[in-house]
Amino acid sequence: MKSINNKKTGYFRSQVLPQIKRDRFLWLLILPGLLYFIIFCYVPMGGLVIAFKDYRPLKGIWGSNWVGLRYFAEFFSSPFFPRLMRNTVLISVYSLLWGFPVPILFALLLNELAAGPFKKVVQTVSYMPHFISVVVLVGMVQSFLSPYEGIVNQLITKLGGSAVNFLSESSWFRTIYVGSGIWQNFGYNSIIYLSAISAVDPQLYEAARIDGAKRIQIMTRVTFPCILPTAIIMLILNFGSIMNVGFEKINLLYSPAVYETADVISTYVYRRGILDSQFSFGTAVGLFNSVINLFLILVVNQISRKVSEVSLW
Amino acid sequence: MTKEKTRMKIREAVSDRIFYAAVIVIMVVCLTVTLYPFIYVLSMSLSDQGSVMRQEVWLLPKGLNFKSYVKVLSEPNIWTAYGNTLFYTIAGTLINVVLTVMMAYPLSRKRFFGKNVITFIVTLTMLFSGGMVPNFLLINSLHLYNTRWALLLPGAISVYNMILARTFFAGLPVSLNESAMIDGAGEGTILLKIVLPISKPILAVLALFYAVSHWNSYFNALLYVPRLELQPLQMYLVRLLVQNQQLMAEGGTDALELAMSAMQTKYATIIVVILPILCVYPFLQKYFVQGVMIGAIKE
Numbered sequence: 001m002k003s004i005n006n007k008k009t010g011y012f013r014s015q016v017l018p019q020i021k022r023d024r025f026l027w028l029l030i031l032p033g034l035l036y037f038i039i040f041c042y043v044p045m046g047g048l049v050i051a052f053k054d055y056r057p058l059k060g061i062w063g064s065n066w067v068g069l070r071y072f073a074e075f076f077s078s079p080f081f082p083r084l085m086r087n088t089v090l091i092s093v094y095s096l097l098w099g100f101p102v103p104i105l106f107a108l109l110l111n112e113l114a115a116g117p118f119k120k121v122v123q124t125v126s127y128m129p130h131f132i133s134v135v136v137l138v139g140m141v142q143s144f145l146s147p148y149e150g151i152v153n154q155l156i157t158k159l160g161g162s163a164v165n166f167l168s169e170s171s172w173f174r175t176i177y178v179g180s181g182i183w184q185n186f187g188y189n190s191i192i193y194l195s196a197i198s199a200v201d202p203q204l205y206e207a208a209r210i211d212g213a214k215r216i217q218i219m220t221r222v223t224f225p226c227i228l229p230t231a232i233i234m235l236i237l238n239f240g241s242i243m244n245v246g247f248e249k250i251n252l253l254y255s256p257a258v259y260e261t262a263d264v265i266s267t268y269v270y271r272r273g274i275l276d277s278q279f280s281f282g283t284a285v286g287l288f289n290s291v292i293n294l295f296l297i298l299v300v301n302q303i304s305r306k307v308s309e310v311s312l313w
Numbered sequence: 314m315t316k317e318k319t320r321m322k323i324r325e326a327v328s329d330r331i332f333y334a335a336v337i338v339i340m341v342v343c344l345t346v347t348l349y350p351f352i353y354v355l356s357m358s359l360s361d362q363g364s365v366m367r368q369e370v371w372l373l374p375k376g377l378n379f380k381s382y383v384k385v386l387s388e389p390n391i392w393t394a395y396g397n398t399l400f401y402t403i404a405g406t407l408i409n410v411v412l413t414v415m416m417a418y419p420l421s422r423k424r425f426f427g428k429n430v431i432t433f434i435v436t437l438t439m440l441f442s443g444g445m446v447p448n449f450l451l452i453n454s455l456h457l458y459n460t461r462w463a464l465l466l467p468g469a470i471s472v473y474n475m476i477l478a479r480t481f482f483a484g485l486p487v488s489l490n491e492s493a494m495i496d497g498a499g500e501g502t503i504l505l506k507i508v509l510p511i512s513k514p515i516l517a518v519l520a521l522f523y524a525v526s527h528w529n530s531y532f533n534a535l536l537y538v539p540r541l542e543l544q545p546l547q548m549y550l551v552r553l554l555v556q557n558q559q560l561m562a563e564g565g566t567d568a569l570e571l572a573m574s575a576m577q578t579k580y581a582t583i584i585v586v587i588l589p590i591l592c593v594y595p596f597l598q599k600y601f602v603q604g605v606m607i608g609a610i611k612e
Contacts, residue, residue: 016426019426020426020427022426023419023422023424023425023426023427025499025500025501026418026419026422026425026500027419027427029415029416029418029419029504030415030416030419030420030431032412032415032416033412033413033415033416033470033475034416034431034434036412036466036469036470037434037435037438037470039451039455040448040451040466040467040468040469041438041442041443042434042438043443043451044442044443044444044447044448044450044451045441045442045443045447046443047443047446047447047450047451048443048444048447050446050447050450106343109336109339109340110340112332112333112336113336113337113340118337118340121344122340122343122344124595124598125344125347125348126343126344126347127598127601127602128347128351128591128594129347131525131529131590131591131594132529132587132590133528133529133530133531133547133550133586133587134529134531135529135531135547135550135551135554135586136550136583136586136587138554139550139553139554139579139583140350140354140583142554143354143576143579143580144350144353146572146576148569148572149569149572149573149576151353151371154368158368183346183347183350187343187347188605191602191605191606192605195605195606214328214329214332215329215332215333216328216329216332247445247532248531248532251535252551252554266445269444269445269446270445273445273446273449274445274446274449274536279446279450282445282446283444283446283447286444286445286446286447287444289444290441290442290444293440293441294440294441297440
């Protein structure tokens, strides 16, 4: 036992220490960043332990009593559980279903435009909405859709219809969420496909042209297959985060009137965990969500590695 | 035979032309859909109240008037919020870029001992995190709650941007380092005098990504900084939205007029908030695109 220990310290002294010494400047450089990750990422992971405790701020994390899986059980048996799961999945799936093909189509069509000022303008303008904040986006959506003075309802009433209170009707929420998301991100998300298109071997185009292919055929039979691997990677990434619906936009866009279709796990965690200060319960719900996310991305990555030899790691 | 061929060629050219025309139409539609909301907001904010009340504004402003802007800008709170956002953006971006480079550079060196372990530790945080409540409790127990630090320190390094920088550094020619080493330059000198000067493109990309996210973020302020004097512009806008909704809820014709003017104020505020970004954006666009491209290479 002792000799093994000696061997280990011997290895440490002869192999590891000199390397650290040699790289001491690099270690010094990386130290603040490392500290950041430990304090702001790993300490909260340790804080997840309160999901299994009855956390009382006065008692502290370690002084609070263990309760095992009580909060998980409470969440799973709560009437909100099915609704939250349904909303979280559906909002993601709809976003993916409608939002994923748009940037690919846009990139393919944009690629058909002859280089020139028009193409540049289209590109610049289409990336623009990505750079405005969620708050501004929701502000615009709310104003445009508001029942009396919003432009959409002005148009509807002018055409003889009756105004719709879009933001108070749960049947409209997902459409609004997905639609505004596509508007904001289709251009920016197309950049990655445009860069994939620019990497296509020009000889392929030439060969296709000599064979008498029409432009639309070149697009669908040459360009599209060439960017397919990129598309698959993006799809994997998106599938992995299907239970990971962002809090920021929904929190601004929803109201109790539309909780039926709008309330997702992250917004629920915010209301119960932060606003109602039910720290342990909120942590348990959040942990449940994180574990599913992790599981999904691992599974999706594994599947895609087997099927298409494309994977994240 | 030759006639047949030329006819085929013409027919093909026609189908190509139709296709091209369709592409242009679709692109014009995309352009309109993207641009129209911005133009409408701008026009509404600049029109006089009468035209807005009569619902005459569809595209261009009717009866130019800057009343809403005067109203928005005479509100002292917006200036505080603007100042705060400027501070958070500048100080935050500085912290972000410095820390990101300090982390990415060692990880880009092939011979750096511990590279793999640290890369693993860092990328794991992309897949799993403590979540909202533990983060909130951490900020509280570090006594950062209701301080400016709560908007600067959390998220100080984005893993995505760090990988971006690392990829860039790793792509630099090794011979540069080696010849400098031979000339007796230390690691610090190499980083400051050789690596950073030729890394300006990636520094620009990092600074822009971070700066935009500081400018646009409201989440951390909502969670960690309820004190009004410390809140950024985006939180000011959040409060404005909520207030307007309360106005609308009162109902009646007078309320409609009130709501209309409130809406104009809202539009003017939106313009005031997004103007800086929209002004610099066209000039910086190529850096954003560059950033996405560098990120794509890694995959």
